[in-house]
Amino acid sequence: MTYLIIGTLIIGVIAYLYTNSKKTNNNPEVENNLTEKSQPRTEFDHSLNDSLTYSEKLNKTKELYPFAKWRENFFEYQMEQYTEENCNEAKGIFDNLIFKLITLGENGNKNEKEKYFEIAINSLNKLNEKDEGIIETGEREDLCELIDQITLASGLKPKDYADGEGIADLWREW
Template sequence: MAYEELTKNKPTVEWKQRMDEDDDLFTDENINATNKVLDSYINNLQKLGDMPTEEDILKYVKEVVIRLNEINDQYDYFIETMEREELCEFIIEATSIAGLESEEDITEEWREW
């Protein structure tokens, strides 16, 4: 999977569908805010080029997780178990594309959701 495909398959695509099916966990505001953070994350990873260091990649993982913590706090804690799993999968998939292979949850250290 490439970054472009990953960008088209953000967790927020499913969240929007669930919102349209009357899931009141989501709003246009929390989905748009999450989209901006995830897009920025992907863009930052792409800018690293072909041979980024683990340290460079993890810097952006930390940044995206902290920004998601802030959004979750701002929008009344809408990131629950399923959303957490979807976000973690997305974040880890992006690091894999960037070249980082890890068997552990690389978001856990900073994650509050």
């Protein structure tokens, strides 16, 4: 009888662990974002980042940079707008945004953080004007996702902006 009880408990624990290991994220905000949008997102697991510092979280968002993929399109599909210069300029905009957010600090003024996002998004608008077509549908999705992740890493919530569409939608023209 004791073996039966222990066996049942072990099976229960294994089932519990298996079920919970299937969850990709224990962060309710991110899970809500996943269910709100019909397609999977490419974000990193924020629940694993709880031990990271503010600057580490922001620097980790660089893993989501799409610019190498854009460069591949230049070569693979002869998409001339994805020159090294254009991709480096887009990367520089985000590097600068992340640098400014880190410099401001985790407890920095919310309005200043928002101002840095506005500057970055307006810079992307100018890049898109300079070489129209650099930000098309797929690139727009890449950039909005990246901006949402940087927003989260900076301590802001994308759902608090533009009726839940994210901070980029306040200023973007692409």
